[in-house]
Amino acid sequence: MEIFNVDPTAPKKNPQWYAYPEAQKDFIRHPRHAIESAIVSVDDDIAAQEFDDYAFVASLIFEASRLRIDIPGRFVNAFPGDHYRLLAALIKLAQPQLMIDIGTFTGLSARVMGQYSHKGSSVVTFDVTPYDEFPDSVLYPGVCKDFDIEQKIEDLSDPVVFSNNLDLIKSADFIMCDGPKDNRFEPIFLRQLSQVSMPCKRRWLLLDDIRFMDMIGLWRAIQSPKIDLTSFGHFSGTGLVDISKGLILKA
Numbered sequence: 069m070e071i072f073n074v075d076p077t078a079p080k081k082n083p084q085w086y087a088y089p090e091a092q093k094d095f096i097r098h099p100r101h102a103i104e105s106a107i108v109s110v111d112d113d114i115a116a117q118e119f120d121d122y123a124f125v126a127s128l129i130f131e132a133s134r135l136r137i138d139i140p141g142r143f144v145n146a147f148p149g150d151h152y153r154l155l156a157a158l159i160k161l162a163q164p165q166l167m168i169d170i171g172t173f174t175g176l177s178a179r180v181m182g183q184y185s186h187k188g189s190s191v192v193t194f195d196v197t198p199y200d201e202f203p204d205s206v207l208y209p210g211v212c213k214d215f216d217i218e219q220k221i222e223d224l225s226d227p228v229v230f231s232n233n234l235d236l237i238k239s240a241d242f243i244m245c246d247g248p249k250d251n252r253f254e255p256i257f258l259r260q261l262s263q264v265s266m267p268c269k270r271r272w273l274l275l276d277d278i279r280f281m282d283m284i285g286l287w288r289a290i291q292s293p294k295i296d297l298t299s300f301g302h303f304s305g306t307g308l309v310d311i312s313k314g315l316i317l318k319a
């Protein structure tokens with residue numbers, strides 16, 4: 069990367085931003101949040117080229133543009149910018165029966181799934197920290213009961229835990245993966261998922277933060293039909309993968 073006109077008085081908080089040309093500095097230095105990423109070609113990503121369910125994607129985006137989410141959260145209705153309206157639209161339109169949410173945190177994604185799915189559907193959300201340890205949690209026992217949301221304090225990157233949850237994973241119609249992004253959990257989880265022989269049915273995987281430096285390679289390795297929906301989702305990268313025939317991951 070070329071470095072010119074480095075400003076010695078610039079705030080030290082995000083050192084990588086110094087590296088940009090003067091003319092770009094203001095755009096890069098002053099957003100609410102900036103994360104280092106990379107721009108990579110898509111014409112040579114065969115799984116992206118193979119994705120063809122644009123009727124679904126178009127209806128998804130249109131639905132997301134119209135709905136507003138009635139759950140507290142600073143960014144919950146940011147569209148584009150965050151993924152919750154897209155998630156709500158996806159759940160509304162795809163009508164999954166069984167949903168898996170990986171990375172509960174304060175419960176926003178799990179609650180959106182519960183609230184926008186039809187009656188009789190259920191959500192199982194995984195984390196290593198219980199939702200009630202987060203002060204601004206949007207999950208509590210009443211909400212979990214009303215929307216059939218169950219939290220499991222389990223780590224699916226552990227092969228034993230994964231295997232204990234195999235029936236659940238095979239039955240899922242929708243999986244959202246928004247875990248720690250520690251360059252460990254997601255590659256391990258997706259590798260294990262790719263080894264599961266799944267019954268063929270309509271099934272989606274929504275992967276958060278696919279534009280993180282550590283996630284770009286993993287996103288590229290996905291060989292099931294996929295589409296990068298970042299422009300209508302989370303600014304850090306929102307990927308939708310058609311895993312109706314299971315997940316195919318480059319060896």
Ligand SMILES: C[S@@+](CC[C@H](N)C(=O)[O-])C[C@H]1O[C@@H](n2cnc3c(N)ncnc32)[C@H](O)[C@@H]1O
Pocket residue numbers: 170171172173174175176177178194195196197222223224225246247248253
């Ligand atoms: C980005 S947050 C998830 C955000 C959440 N989906 C939401 O909508 O608010 C990531 C979460 O992953 C959790 N996490 C860390 N390691 C994990 C693991 N091995 N399995 C599942 N979740 C994990 C963290 O505790 C954190 O709550």
